[in-house]
Amino acid sequence: MRFGAAVLGATLLIAVIALGVGAPEHLSDPQLDAVLASPLEQLPLGTDERGRPLIDYARQGAGIVAGPALLAGLLVALFSTLGGLAACISPRTEAVLAGLGEVVGALPRMVVILVVALVVPRESRSLWPIALTWALLATPGAMDEAAAVARRLGGARFVEALRAHGFSSPRILLVHLVGYNLRPVVVRQGLETMMQVVFLEIALSYLALADNQPSLTHSDSTRSWAAILDLGYKVILDLDAWHALWTGLGLLAMVAGAVVSLRFATRAR
Amino acid sequence: MKRWWIRPAVRLVAATLLPVLVPLVITGFIWALPGDPASLICPPEVCSGTEELARRWNLDGGPWNFFSAWLSGAVQGDFGRSWRLLQGAPVADLLWASLPLTAALVSVAFVLVLVGALGAATRWLPDWADGPLEAVGLVPVLVLALSVAATVTMSFGARAFEAEAVVVKVVLGALALGLADAALSGTVIGVRSQVEDERRQRYVRMAALRGEGELQNALPNVLPALVGQLRARTLHLLSGAVVVEVVLQLEGLGDLLWGGTLVQDFGVVLAAAFGFSLLSAVLLAGQALIEILVALHVRRSPAVGAV
Numbered sequence: 001m002r003f004g005a006a007v008l009g010a011t012l013l014i015a016v017i018a019l020g021v022g023a024p025e026h027l028s029d030p031q032l033d034a035v036l037a038s039p040l041e042q043l044p045l046g047t048d049e050r051g052r053p054l055i056d057y058a059r060q061g062a063g064i065v066a067g068p069a070l071l072a073g074l075l076v077a078l079f080s081t082l083g084g085l086a087a088c089i090s091p092r093t094e095a096v097l098a099g100l101g102e103v104v105g106a107l108p109r110m111v112v113i114l115v116v117a118l119v120v121p122r123e124s125r126s127l128w129p130i131a132l133t134w135a136l137l138a139t140p141g142a143m144d145e146a147a148a149v150a151r152r153l154g155g156a157r158f159v160e161a162l163r164a165h166g167f168s169s170p171r172i173l174l175v176h177l178v179g180y181n182l183r184p185v186v187v188r189q190g191l192e193t194m195m196q197v198v199f200l201e202i203a204l205s206y207l208a209l210a211d212n213q214p215s216l217t218h219s220d221s222t223r224s225w226a227a228i229l230d231l232g233y234k235v236i237l238d239l240d241a242w243h244a245l246w247t248g249l250g251l252l253a254m255v256a257g258a259v260v261s262l263r264f265a266t267r268a269r
Numbered sequence: 270m271k272r273w274w275i276r277p278a279v280r281l282v283a284a285t286l287l288p289v290l291v292p293l294v295i296t297g298f299i300w301a302l303p304g305d306p307a308s309l310i311c312p313p314e315v316c317s318g319t320e321e322l323a324r325r326w327n328l329d330g331g332p333w334n335f336f337s338a339w340l341s342g343a344v345q346g347d348f349g350r351s352w353r354l355l356q357g358a359p360v361a362d363l364l365w366a367s368l369p370l371t372a373a374l375v376s377v378a379f380v381l382v383l384v385g386a387l388g389a390a391t392r393w394l395p396d397w398a399d400g401p402l403e404a405v406g407l408v409p410v411l412v413l414a415l416s417v418a419a420t421v422t423m424s425f426g427a428r429a430f431e432a433e434a435v436v437v438k439v440v441l442g443a444l445a446l447g448l449a450d451a452a453l454s455g456t457v458i459g460v461r462s463q464v465e466d467e468r469r470q471r472y473v474r475m476a477a478l479r480g481e482g483e484l485q486n487a488l489p490n491v492l493p494a495l496v497g498q499l500r501a502r503t504l505h506l507l508s509g510a511v512v513v514e515v516v517l518q519l520e521g522l523g524d525l526l527w528g529g530t531l532v533q534d535f536g537v538v539l540a541a542a543f544g545f546s547l548l549s550a551v552l553l554a555g556q557a558l559i560e561i562l563v564a565l566h567v568r569r570s571p572a573v574g575a576v
Contacts, residue, residue: 106549107546108549111508111542111545114530115295119302121303211527229412233419256407
C-alpha cells in the first residue's frame with residue numbers, strides 16, 4: 001500500500017515537473033479553425049477560444065510553479081529537520097522557536113505576501129520571492145512541530161540513550177532521529193508547503209486575471225494554470241469550455257494527489 | 270511551570286508592537302523603491318505638481334517624518350489619501366466601508382470552525398468525519414469561491430450586486446472559506462488530537478473514577494493550546510478572505526488590499542495592512558489574556574476544610 005502510494009505520488013510529481021521543463025516561451029499562433037476544440041479533436045488537452053493548444057498553457061503554468069514550489073518545500077523540510085535536531089541538542093531551542101513562530105505567524109500570510117508582491121518591481125515580477133516568503137512564514141511552525149516530535153521522543157535523553165548503546169552520532173541524528181522519527185513531519189511539512197505555493201500562484205494569477213491586470217507572479221508572455229481555470233469558468237456564460245474546466249481542475253488534482261500520496265507513503269508506522 | 274507568564278507576556282508585547290511595526294516596514298519599503306515616493310504618485314514627466322503633492326502628503330521629509338505623521342493621523346482615524354486606486358480619496362472612508370463585509374465573512378466562517386472544534390472536543394463529531402472533511406479541505410479556496418461565484422451568477426444574474434445577493438455571497442463565501450484549505454478539517458483533527466491526548470492523562474482518569482466529567486477536568490489544561498489553534502485558524506480565514514472577496518466581488522478589507530497591491534497604491538496598502546495588523550494584535554492580546562486567566566485558575570489553591 002505504502003509502496004503503491006509512493007510510486008503514484010512520485011509519478012504525479014515528476015509529471016508536473018516534466019510538464020514545466022522546457023515549457024514554450026510563448027503560446028502557439030492562434031488557429032481560428034480550431035477554436036475551443038475538445039481534447040478528442042485536438043490532442044491532448046484541446047484548445048482555447050483562439051485555437052491555441054491548452055497543453056501550452058499547462059506547460060507554461062507548470063514552468064512557473066515547479067521550481068519555486070520545490071525550493072519552498074525543500075527549504076521548509078530542511079529547516080524543519082534542523083528544528084527537530086536542535087531540540088535534541090539544545091532544549092532551549094524550543095522556546096526560541098515558539099517565540100519566533102509567534103512573531104512571524106502573527107499576521108495573516110496573504111497580507112505579508114501582498115506587501116512583498118507590492119515592492120517587487122513590475123518588470124521583474126516572478127513567483128520566486130513570493131514562494132521564498134511563503135517558505136519563510138511556514139518555517140517557524142514546521143520547526144516547532146518537528147521540535148515537539150523530538151521532545152516527545154525524550155530530546156537529549158533519547159540521543160544519550162542511543163549513544164550508550166554504541167551508535168555513532170551521525171547514525172543517531174540521520175537514521176534514528178531524522179529517518180525513523182522526524183521523517184513523517186518533515187516530509188508532510190515540505191509537501192504541504194509545495195502544494196500551498198502552487199495553489200497560491202494560481203489564486204494570485206486568477207485574481208489578477210479577474211481584474212484584467214498583469215500577474216504578480218509571472219511575465220505577461222506566459223500563462224498560469226489560472227488562465228485555464230478562467231477559460232473553464234466561462235462555461236457559466238454558455239461558452240463550450242468544459243474541457244478547459246476539467247483540465248484546470250485535473251492539474252490541481254494532480255498536485256494534490258502527488259502530495260496526498262507521498263504524505264501517505266511516508267506517514268508514521 | 271514557574272515561568273508561565275513568559276508566553277503571554279511575549280504575545281502582549283508582540284500585540285503592542287505589531288500595529289506600529291507593520292506600517293513602519295511598509296514605509297521603509299516605499300523609500301527603498303527606486304525613485305522618490307512623490308514621483309510614484311505623480312511622475313514629473315506627466316504631472317506638474319509633484320513637489321506640491323510631496324509637501325502636502327508629508328513625502329518630502331524622509332521616511333521617518335512620513336511615518337510619524339501617518340501614525341499620529343492613524344491614531345485619530347485619518348489614514349491619509351489613496352495614491353492610485355481612487356486617487357485623492359480619503360483612505361479612512363474606504364477602510365470603514367470595507368470592514369463590515371470582511372467582519373461578516375470571517376465571523377460566519379469562524380462560527381463553522383468553532384462548531385467543528387466544539388464537536389471534536391465533545392466527541393459529538395465522530396472520528397469517521399475526519400476523512401471526508403480532510404478530502405474537502407484539500408480543495409483550494411479559489412475553486413470553492415469560483416463555485417460560489419458561478420452559483421450566484423446563475424441564480425441572480427444582473428441582480429448579483431443587490432443586497433439579497435450580497436447576503437448569499439457572504440454566507441456561501443464564508444462556507445467556502447471555512448471548508449477550503451483545511452480550515453475546518455485542520456481544526457477538527459487538531460482539537461480532537463489535543464483533547465483526546467489530555468483525556469488519556471492519569472489525572473483525568475482518576476477524576477472520571479470520582480464521577481467527575483472528563484472534559485471538565487481536561488479543559489483548563491488544553492484551553493491555551495486550543496485558543497492558540499483557533500487564533501491561527503482565524504488568521505488563516507483572514508488570508509483566505511482576500512481570495513473570496515475578490516472572486517465574489519465583495520468590497521471588503523481583503524479586496525481593498527488586493528486592489529491597492531495591484532496598482533501599487535501605498536496609501537491604501539498601508540491602511541489595509543494596518544487594519545489587518547490591528548485585528549492580529551487583538552487576537553494575540555485575547556490569546557494572552559485567556560492564557561493568563563487559565564494560568565491563574567489552575568494555580569488557585571482549593572479551599573480545604575479543617576479535618
